[in-house]
Amino acid sequence: MTFPPDPVRFDEARPLALAVALDTAASGVDVLLVRDILGRISLLLDDRSGGLDAAKTATWRERLKNTLGPYAADRPLLLASGLFQPDAYFASPRAAAELGYVAQPGHGSIRWLDNTVVGGDWARVSTPEAESGGVRTARTALYGFKGGVGRSTATFMLAKHLAGQGNCVLVVDLDLESPGAGPLLVAEEQLPQYGIIDQLVESAVHNEEGLDLVAQATHFHLPNNGELWVAPARGRGAPGTEYAYVDKLNRVYADVPGHGQGSFADRLEAAVHACEDAVARESRRPDVVLLDSRAGIHDIAAVAISRLCDLALLFGSDNGQTWAGYRALFTAWLSSGQAPEIREKLRMVASMVPDADRASYLETFRDHAWECFSVLYDDLVDGNTGFNPSPEDGSAPHSPIPILFAIELVGLDAVTTPGWDDRAFVRAAYDSFLKTVTNLMIEGPR
Known part of the structure; x- marks a missing residue:
């Protein structure tokens, strides 16, 4: 047969x-x-x-x-x-x-x-351009291959910490399918009338001028003349008009033929610029922009990491799903020839680190991260020089920045629990993360 x-x-x-x-x-x-x-x-x-x-x-x-x-x-x-x-x-x-x-x-x-249809910008790496006069706002993207790793909470903690040091901080909620950062920082009634979703929809028909896109954080007082602004994924809508969020979401990802900036990537980049400009009109140009990206292999994450940021924080737990997902992304960057550019802006974050066995957990996490990141490192053979940091290199992209696990944070409704972020166990959980990331953002990624 x-x-x-x-x-x-x-x-x-x-x-x-x-x-x-x-x-x-x-x-x-x-x-x-x-x-x-x-x-x-x-x-x-x-x-x-x-x-x-x-x-x-x-x-x-x-x-x-x-x-x-x-x-x-x-x-x-x-x-x-x-x-x-x-x-x-x-x-x-x-x-x-x-x-x-x-x-x-x-x-x-x-x-x-x-x-491609989805994820096309993973293989196109570029650095954000400076504004006129050579000044450029520093942008950091916070991304997790899988959800549930505490990315939005970390965005909140980092934003408040940076603003508390006197910086003008803008948080842009790019998790359009599951908005998170906006509600943590701004009361519902204080949201701007429009959100990122509206900027993307209106720009497709050249109708984006005059949108109210940003609001100041309302849940706390900031010292040192710091400011914290938020560009939420969704706004509160116009009075007396239904806010058709799902209908808008169904349309934002399409490219627009014949449009000067018709691709979704171009329109998302323009939306972030529009939010920065909105803060500048209200107060001053942001010193720092935090991009709360969405999880998964998606065009939003692709654009945020590959095109919009100077530093990309990659969140994960030490499990097979984390490493398989990141290895797939790293392999795509290697295949497209973008590994040398993209690795310079990456840094791994170990979320939910158990406090009881912290050192052992982080050592294992670091070794697994190094195996994964080795896809992006140079293969040093026959005495060649290149970028190939050792597993123990604490400044390398694979070296984990820890956020400790706190059982008290599980199920916590941050919106209805005033002062939750000032509790001792929360400060202890995020102390190393905040110090390390602040230094990276000030000094720049390696």
């Missing part, structure tokens, strides 16, 4: 296509591998400097069809001379050099263009 051959799966399609690309590049032509949102792959060949052998082209096309199976695009091989706007592909800023490929003399280049 004969069995049909095993079908090609998603993970196998790219290396199979790359094997064909290597042959085509050897003929001297530049190659662009393009993967669509379903995972199907096309090879685009830049033949504008000279014709290609028609027989070879036909052979490559058939090889792609036969080897990729369902992951071959309907038109698996295209020539630049036959495209209406070839530079829309070959000159795309999203096209990245194929990692590990070095063109031999006489060979063409190979680049990769991946089209």
Whole structure:
């Protein structure tokens, strides 16, 4: 009895296509591998400097069809001379050099263009630009691969601590699906009329001017002329009008064709700038912005970490789910060639550390974190130099910043419990975290 051959799966399609690309590049032509949102792959060949052998082209096309199976695009091989706007592909800023490929003399280049729906900005790392005059607000993103790691509470504690030192602090609640930081800092009746969700929706139709986006924290008094402002995910809405939060949420992630800043990433970046400008109009430009990101592999987290922040605090507990999730993200950064840039802004936070066995727990956490972060570190062989800190390096990205577990915090309703954050057990739990992160934000990540 004969069995049909095993079908090609998603993970196998790219290396199979790359094997064909290597042959085509050897003929001297530049190659662009393009993967669509379903995972199907096309090879685009830049033949504008000279014709290609028609027989070879036909052979490559058939090889792609036969080897990729369902992951071959309907038109698996295209020539630049036959495209209406070839530079829309070959000159795309999203096209990245194929990692590990070095063109031999006489060979063409190979680049990769991946089209995705969610998480597309994980592989695009950039540093926030300075404002006019060379001044730029420092931004820190707080992110957890999984929820329930105390990220929003840590955002509250860090914001209050920084403001208490005389800084003007802005907290931006980017957890649109599960807003958390806003209610912790501002009473419901004191929320601004609009939230981040409104900025994203209105900007898609060029109607974002004049939105009331920020409010000052209302739950405590700050010393040293410090200020604490909040840009919540949702606002209180206009009087007499239903605040259709879910209807807005269903629309924010879509890119907007023909819009000057139509991508979700561009609009989210513009929304954060708008919140900073709103604080500046009311008082002064923020010294520090804390981005309370959402959990999971999602475009919000991707943009917050890859594009919007100088420092990214990665929260986690010492378990297999934490390390498997972060390893997947780190591998994506490595594959896209962004590892050297992104690792400079990362720092691991060990949340809910047991006080009874703290030293042992943190040592184990650190070793597991180092194994995970090693994906982003340089492979030092044959005396090469590079970035590869030891497991014991306390300033390395993998070195955990601890937040102690306090049973009293479980089930605590922070909104209805005044002064909860000034209790001795809370201060003890967050003491090391606040001191270490404050120093990182002032001195900058390594």
